[in-house]
């Protein structure tokens with residue numbers, strides 16, 4: 172990818188004198204008090220509330236480009252970007268234009284539309300293994316459907332998921348998705364199953380085989396026992412829900428080969444990585460051929476979306492027929508979203524777009540590493556290009572869930588991000604998520620981050 176842009180030190184110095192404090196969040200706090208009267212914890216997902224924000228959420232009311240504004244009028248550079256959904260930043264003029272025109276002619280018909288054909292055609296031309304695609308409304312719906320397809324295709328019920336991977340909140344996926352004390356995890360070749368949620372029958376997890384990630388020896392041992400029963404092995408190509416954990420060289424291809432050796436499908440969950448690491452996602456970046464892949468987030472540029480892609484031989488099981496795989500949904504292929512997807516994919520196909528994401532991300536990563544080095548803090552910045560995470564740890568790299576659970580100081584990370592929130596940088600304090608670069612981010616945004624990070628390091632030292 173392109174060379175890193177250099178951070179303009181003159182501009183950085185100028186910004187240094189203009190950086191604003193964003194600590195006055197009186198209205199956010201008042202809003203949060205009120206919201207708790209009618210919303211559970213004042214929010215609609217625990218990742219937005221007091222589980223991660225120590226004084227309650229920063230309440231946002233406006234976004235433009237790479238920035239968001241809270242209800243107190245504070246302006247932040249946004250590096251969370253709607254958990255990665257906003258690959259074009261906030262209110263991209265093309266997306267605003269498309270939605271404005273489309274909504275004036277009706278929001279949704281729950282019927283066939285020209286837009287969904289355009290969106291699907293562009294999708295299939297970008298994603299290497301997509302002979303066909305089925306759109307739904309979220310990443311969770313996509314992974315749910317992928318598992319149903321895999322079970323129908325193979326005639327098997329069990330599937331294998333990896334520790335620390337998140338595939339949405341469908342019952343059987345809710346296993347070992349949250350950080351736990353390292354002494355609860357069990358041996359790597361027989362990991363302890365730890366449900367993430369109440370309300371799921373224990374028997375649901377009888378069909379789930381659990382394995383540590385990035386560990387071929389443990390996987391081979393587990394497959395010797397369970398491989399012939401598996402409908403699928405599902406994996407995130409880059410672990411994005413324990414921060415940003417990269418696959419070891421050749422690991423994903425090995426998982427794919429092992430799945431096939433045992434007659435199971437290889438499902439790549441590209442809900443986070445799709446359209447981000449390359450126009451065709453991680454399957455393009457790493458040169459892999461998953462049997463099914465799932466998408467969401469960046470595909471919809473801020474609109475609710477999910478998608479399952481694969482060969483006709485599997486996707487055609489959705490056709491209306493005896494023994495079909497059922498997939499209904501009033502909002503599937505939502506008209507406005509389809510217009511947005513079609514426009515977004517066109518934007519993402521413009522030559523140089525991903526190079527720009529990489530250049531900006533790699534510059535931020537390099538500059539952050541330099542900040543931590545100067546402050547002599549035991550922190551690493553892991554990832555590359557459009558997505559990365561900071562870990563306060565004495566390790567050189569985090570390779571899996573076990574490293575994350577045992578060796579990452581998530582409390583210190585939370586303090587660091589709260590210090591950034593007070594200095595005009597918007598990011599979730601949850602170490603399990605990751606920093607996102609959008610096409611709207613500029614060199615000035617990276618400079619603002621580095622200045623704020625410098626001050627935040629002093630604040631938490």
Ligand SMILES: Cc1ncc(COP(=O)(O)O)c(C=O)c1O
Pocket residue numbers: 254308309310311312314337338339340407411412440441442443467468
């Ligand atoms: C890898 C992965 N898969 C699936 C999902 C679920 O997507 P959604 O939140 O759109 O339901 C997520 C959400 O963060 C995810 O990170």
